[in-house]
Amino acid sequence: MVEATTSTLDGPHGPSLGARVAARQLSQRRAAYILLAPLLIFFGVSVLYPVFETIRLSFFEIKGLAPPKPVGLGNYVKLWNDENFLRALRVTFYWSFSATFFSVAIGWALAMACALKPKETMIFRVLIFAAYGVSEAVVGFIWLGIYRPDYGLLNGILGGLGLEHLQQAWLGNPATALTAVIVAYVWTQVGLPLMTCFASIQSIPRSYFEAAYIDGAKPISMMRHIVMPLSLPGVRVAIFINLLQSLKAFDLIYMLTGGGPVRTTETVGFFMFRESMLNFKLGYGAASTVVLLVAVLIVSTPLIAQRTRAVK
Amino acid sequence: MIGKTPVWVLPVVALVALIWIVPLIGLVMISIRPLAETTLGWWNLSEVSFTLEAWRTVWDKFPLAYATWVSTKIAVISTLIPMIMAPAAAYAFHFLSFPMRRVLLLIIVNAFVLPNQVVVIPLFLLWRDLGMIDNIWSVIIPFAGLSFAWSVFLVKNYLEDFPTDLIEAAQIDACGPIARFFYIVLPNMLTPIAAVAILQFMWTWNGLLLPVVFLREELPLPALLARVQGVYDNNFDQVAVAAIITTIVPLAIFVIFQRYFTAGAQTKTGSKE
Numbered sequence: 184m185v186e187a188t189t190s191t192l193d194g195p196h197g198p199s200l201g202a203r204v205a206a207r208q209l210s211q212r213r214a215a216y217i218l219l220a221p222l223l224i225f226f227g228v229s230v231l232y233p234v235f236e237t238i239r240l241s242f243f244e245i246k247g248l249a250p251p252k253p254v255g256l257g258n259y260v261k262l263w264n265d266e267n268f269l270r271a272l273r274v275t276f277y278w279s280f281s282a283t284f285f286s287v288a289i290g291w292a293l294a295m296a297c298a299l300k301p302k303e304t305m306i307f308r309v310l311i312f313a314a315y316g317v318s319e320a321v322v323g324f325i326w327l328g329i330y331r332p333d334y335g336l337l338n339g340i341l342g343g344l345g346l347e348h349l350q351q352a353w354l355g356n357p358a359t360a361l362t363a364v365i366v367a368y369v370w371t372q373v374g375l376p377l378m379t380c381f382a383s384i385q386s387i388p389r390s391y392f393e394a395a396y397i398d399g400a401k402p403i404s405m406m407r408h409i410v411m412p413l414s415l416p417g418v419r420v421a422i423f424i425n426l427l428q429s430l431k432a433f434d435l436i437y438m439l440t441g442g443g444p445v446r447t448t449e450t451v452g453f454f455m456f457r458e459s460m461l462n463f464k465l466g467y468g469a470a471s472t473v474v475l476l477v478a479v480l481i482v483s484t485p486l487i488a489q490r491t492r493a494v495k
Numbered sequence: 496m497i498g499k500t501p502v503w504v505l506p507v508v509a510l511v512a513l514i515w516i517v518p519l520i521g522l523v524m525i526s527i528r529p530l531a532e533t534t535l536g537w538w539n540l541s542e543v544s545f546t547l548e549a550w551r552t553v554w555d556k557f558p559l560a561y562a563t564w565v566s567t568k569i570a571v572i573s574t575l576i577p578m579i580m581a582p583a584a585a586y587a588f589h590f591l592s593f594p595m596r597r598v599l600l601l602i603i604v605n606a607f608v609l610p611n612q613v614v615v616i617p618l619f620l621l622w623r624d625l626g627m628i629d630n631i632w633s634v635i636i637p638f639a640g641l642s643f644a645w646s647v648f649l650v651k652n653y654l655e656d657f658p659t660d661l662i663e664a665a666q667i668d669a670c671g672p673i674a675r676f677f678y679i680v681l682p683n684m685l686t687p688i689a690a691v692a693i694l695q696f697m698w699t700w701n702g703l704l705l706p707v708v709f710l711r712e713e714l715p716l717p718a719l720l721a722r723v724q725g726v727y728d729n730n731f732d733q734v735a736v737a738a739i740i741t742t743i744v745p746l747a748i749f750v751i752f753q754r755y756f757t758a759g760a761q762t763k764t765g766s767k768e
Binding site: 208210211212214215216217218219221222223225226228229230231232233234236237240293296297299300303304306307308309310311312313314315316317318319320321323324325326327328329334335336339370373378402427430431433434437438451452455456459460465468469472473475476479480483486487490491 | 500501504505507508509511512515516517518519521522525534535536537538539576579580581583584586587591592593594596599601602603604605606607608609610611612613614615616617618619620621636637639640641643647648671672673676697700701702703704707708716717718720721724731734735738741742745746748749750753
C-alpha cells in the first residue's frame with residue numbers, strides 16, 4: 184500500500200534500500216497501532232485503569248458519597264486485624280486447594296479409565312463435562328435442592344440407607360457448609376481436567392503401547408508407567424486453570440449460602456462484595472482485593488513464567 | 496490402547512456419569528411434575544404424573560423473556576468484540592514490528608491471572624459517575640476487556656503454525672499490512688476464532704458477579720434467577736423451569752462444540768507439549 188506509492192515518487196532509480204526499509208517499518212507500525220487500538224482502548228478502560236485505581240483506592244477511606252479520606256496503610260492494618268478477613272483468606276485458600284485437588288484427581292482418574300475404551304465412553308465423558316457448562320447460578324439452585332434439610336436428596340438417601348443420625352442441615356451447619364459448597368463446586372469443575380487429561384492421553388504415540396505390549400506389559404503397568412507420566416501436561420494445565428478459577432470464586436457462594444452461616448463460607452471475593460457493595464466501604468473492599476491479587480500472583484507465578492516464555 | 500482392557504471400565508465410568516447427571520435429572524423432574532408431588536423429593540416415585548403447568552405459569556411470574564433477551568444481547572456483543580479484536584491484535588503482535596510490542600503483549604497475556612473482583616470497585620464508581628449503572632455496556636465492556644488475555648494468546652498460539660510463505664507472497668504483491676490481515680490471515684483463522692467465541696459466549700452468558708453489581712433492572716438470566724430464588728419460597732417447579740431456560744443455551748452450545756473447547760483449554764496456558 185504505502186510501499187507502492189512511495190516508490191513512484193522517488194525518481195527513476197527508486198528509493199534507496201534504507202528508505203524502503205524505513206517506509207516499510209513505518210507502515211507496519213501504523214498498521215499495528217490501527218489494528219491494536221480498539222483492543223487497547225477496551226483493555227485500558229476495563230483492566231488497566233481499574234487495577235491501578237483499585238490499588239489507589241485501597242489507601243483511602245470512602246464512605247458513601249463523602250470525599251475519600253487518605254488513610255495510608257490504614258485499610259491494610261485493619262484487614263490484618265479483621266478476624267472476618269483472615270477467615271475469608273483462609274477459606275479462599277482451603278476452598279481453592281481442596282476444590283482443585285479433588286477436581287483434578289477425579290478428572291484424571293476418569294480420563295485414564297475412559298482412555299481404555301475411548302469410543303464407548305464418549306457419551307459418558309460428554310455427560311460429565313456438561314456440568315462445566317451449567318451456569319453457577321443454576322448449579323446453586325440444583326444443589327440447594329440436594330442439601331435441603333427437610334426433603335433434600337442427600338438427607339433422603341441417608342434416610343433410605345437407615346443413616347438418619349447423619350441427616351442434617353448441610354448448608355446451615357457451620358461445620359459442614361464449606362464442604363458442602365466445595366462438593367457442589369467440584370461437581371461443576373471435574374469436566375475440565377477430564378477433558379485436558381484425556382486429550383493428553385490421546386496424544387501419546389500408539390507405538391509406546393505396542394512396544395510395551397510386545398514386552399508383555401499388562402494394562403495396569405501400562406497405566407502406571409506410560410499413561411500416568413505422559414498425561415502430566417494435561418494435569419498441569421487443569422491444575423492451573425482450576426486453581427485460578429477457584430481463587431476467583433464468588434457466584435456459587437452467592438447462590439448457595441451468601442457467605443453464611445456466620446460467614447464460614449465467605450471467600451475474599453465475597454468479602455469484597457459484602458464490604459464494598461453491601462456495607463459501602465469501598466476503600467476497605469478495594470484493599471481486600473489487592474491482597475487477593477497479590478495472593479493470586481504468588482500462586483500463579485509458575486504459570487506466568489510459563490506463559491511469558493511462550494510469548495515470542 | 497493395546498491389549499485386553501479390564502471389564503470394569505465401562506460400568507464404572509457409566510456409574511460415575513449417572514451420578515453426575517442425577518442433579519440435572521432432578522432439575523428436569525421438578526419442572527415437569529406437579530409441585531405437590533415433588534415437595535417430598537423428586538425421586539419419590541410413589542405417585543407420578545406429568546404437567547407443563549410450571550412451564551406455562553413461569554412466563555407470567557418472572558420477566559424471563561426479557562431476561563433472555565438481555566442475556567442474548569450481553570453475551571452476543573461481549574462475544575463479537577473479542578472475535579473481531581483478538582485476531583487483529585494477535586496478527587499485529589505476531590507479524591508486525593512496532594515499539595513496545597513485547598511489553599504490551601506481556602501485559603495483555605498475563606492479565607489472565609487477574610481475579611475479576613479486582614476491577615469491580617473502580618468500574619462501579621466509574622459507571623456510577625457516568626450514569627451507566629443498569630446499562631448493559633457496563634457489563635459488556637469488562638466482559639470483553641477481561642477476555643483479551645486468553646483470546647489474544649489463543650489466536651496468537653495458532654498463528655505460530657501459520658505459513659509465512661502466504662504472507663510474504665502477499666507482501667511482494669504490494670499488499671499492505673492491514674490488507675494482509677483481512678485477505679490472508681483472517682479467513683484462515685476460523686478455528687481459533689470459533690474456540691474464542693464458544694468459551695466467551697458461555698462465560699458471559701453464565702456470569703453473575705458483574706451483572707449483580709452493575710445492573711438493577713436489566714438483568715440477564717443468572718442474575719434474575721439469583722434474585723427470584725431469594726424472594727419466592729414455595730415455587731421450586733417454576734424456579735426449576737427458569738433454571739433450565741438459563742442453562743439450556745450455553746449447555747447446548749457447549750456440548751455441540753466441546754471439541755473446540757479442548758483445543759482452547761490446551762493452548763490457553765501456553766503448554767504445547
